[in-house]
Amino acid sequence: MRNLGALSVGxxxxxxxxxxxxxxxxxxxxxxxxxxxxxxxxxxxxxxxxRDPQSGExxxxxxxxxxxxPNQYKPVLQCQVGDDLDKKCLPGQLQCPxxxxxxxxxxxVIWKVAPRALENPTWTDWKSPNDGPSCLYDQKPEDLLARLxxxxxxxxxxxxxxPAVLGIQPSPHTLRGAETNVFADAVEQRFDVVIFGQKVxxxxxxxxxxxxxxxxxxxxxxxxxxxPLPEERWGEQTRTSHVYKQTGDFQVSVSTMFRGxxxxxxxxxxxxxxxxxxASPAQTVSVWRSVTRNxxxxxxxxxxxxxxxxxxxx
Amino acid sequence: xxxxxxxxxxxxxFAIAVVGVMLGLTGCAPGDPPEASQTGRSSAxxxxxxxxxxxxxAAYKPATSTGRAENVPVPVLPEAAKANSKEGLEAFARYWxxxxxxxxxxxxxxxxxxxxxxxxxxxANQEKAIAAAWSDGKWIVGGRIETPLVEGKTEEGKSSQxxxxxxxxxxxxxxxxxxxxxxxxxxxxMAMLVVAAFGPNGWTLIDFGLVY
Numbered sequence: 189m190r191n192l193g194a195l196s197v198g199x200x201x202x203x204x205x206x207x208x209x210x211x212x213x214x215x216x217x218x219x220x221x222x223x224x225x226x227x228x229x230x231x232x233x234x235x236x237x238x239r240d241p242q243s244g245e246x247x248x249x250x251x252x253x254x255x256x257x258p259n260q261y262k263p264v265l266q267c268q269v270g271d272d273l274d275k276k277c278l279p280g281q282l283q284c285p286x287x288x289x290x291x292x293x294x295x296x297v298i299w300k301v302a303p304r305a306l307e308n309p310t311w312t313d314w315k316s317p318n319d320g321p322s323c324l325y326d327q328k329p330e331d332l333l334a335r336l337x338x339x340x341x342x343x344x345x346x347x348x349x350x351p352a353v354l355g356i357q358p359s360p361h362t363l364r365g366a367e368t369n370v371f372a373d374a375v376e377q378r379f380d381v382v383i384f385g386q387k388v389x390x391x392x393x394x395x396x397x398x399x400x401x402x403x404x405x406x407x408x409x410x411x412x413x414x415x416p417l418p419e420e421r422w423g424e425q426t427r428t429s430h431v432y433k434q435t436g437d438f439q440v441s442v443s444t445m446f447r448g449x450x451x452x453x454x455x456x457x458x459x460x461x462x463x464x465x466x467a468s469p470a471q472t473v474s475v476w477r478s479v480t481r482n483x484x485x486x487x488x489x490x491x492x493x494x495x496x497x498x499x500x501x502x
Numbered sequence: 503x504x505x506x507x508x509x510x511x512x513x514x515x516f517a518i519a520v521v522g523v524m525l526g527l528t529g530c531a532p533g534d535p536p537e538a539s540q541t542g543r544s545s546a547x548x549x550x551x552x553x554x555x556x557x558x559x560a561a562y563k564p565a566t567s568t569g570r571a572e573n574v575p576v577p578v579l580p581e582a583a584k585a586n587s588k589e590g591l592e593a594f595a596r597y598w599x600x601x602x603x604x605x606x607x608x609x610x611x612x613x614x615x616x617x618x619x620x621x622x623x624x625x626a627n628q629e630k631a632i633a634a635a636w637s638d639g640k641w642i643v644g645g646r647i648e649t650p651l652v653e654g655k656t657e658e659g660k661s662s663q664x665x666x667x668x669x670x671x672x673x674x675x676x677x678x679x680x681x682x683x684x685x686x687x688x689x690x691x692m693a694m695l696v697v698a699a700f701g702p703n704g705w706t707l708i709d710f711g712l713v714y
Contacts, residue, residue: 235711236714258712305713
């Protein structure tokens, strides 16, 4: 599975993309039509492709595994200061009113979008979901985004990102030689922060998990978070389960890798170049040994037998 | 096939000029003219070849909130798309997107269905969505597709692949009374892959999908 992960640079659940489909119109009797080449392309049943960075070949992505945003973005300031210190503006005046009374107006940015997979693509205008212009409020808007890009990763790593909730089944006691199911439950998180005076929205998405079972064994980093089993299936092997060979108390841990995007003043979600790792508090699991004894009678025939209700264990 | 492709060049170029003027086409790269006949699906007649007089051409009119698109040029398989070569493959891929674009603009799925391979999931999905968008007297405004970048790759013993940049206009679905049926689908700018195979009947589409 690590090969696939490397291919597509990092994987997001397909549900995020499917979630882009817009809601039904107020007129709710006829069902909405998921119309358009892109909506169809992200839909279930459509083939999806990535370029293998090693061979350069296009390879299909397996069902349910879709890479992140296929786009790249490029900001173009509506007005550029030329070498002669003349301000040259593109047609179509977007207004960036001051953010507070008496403040300075901002500089409008036109974001361009193109598919990431192509060399020399045709760029089109990116459209903000809120229809407004994207604005920068800074003395030097020309290099503001570059400065932001330079520090976004370190800011990302200091965000109060909630690590995964660690689950163990059975817990707090489990058995030597049995499959103990260990799993992580982490969620996407949004943060609104201010960097260089700009409103920056950061979205952190869990991508990979590293498990420590406390007995020297471990797993990962893996894209598998695992998940809970219904009680009647406890003891089954899962992708993230572990068999303890020794009895004793062990500290089980999981560390979750998050990837992020950031949007500046309502602009497009730009990828954060790097990841942050966030550890969950460790949990103690007590590993016991089990002893099997066979008896000729059942508890009705011999209510005082070992293991029958009300009989103290020896 | 020759009969329909040899319709007077003057008529063809006039048609292209009309389309260009009407739309203010921007993605029309040199050497990549929309290969289209202006005669309409039903009236393609072989007799046209005899006298190369310009047939009166009904002007293309894109759809609006008050009416459907009119006289949308029917895409014609270009001669170049019949060759088993990289260029032929690329011409075929361009043609496929013209056919798809035509279906969005007219609701006519004849050619989409003819070209779609049985295992092409996105083909089926597009057919279904376009049919739904054109049902009950509804029509589509926008939805035209342009392909500014088409890069084919043919290799012996492998299925042929074309990387395509497809840009689709915003799509509005209008109800029979002209009202907006649902929120419009935003314009999109995508990298796509077309997988095709060359057989006795020329190129056939096996599959196509988004590139991430």
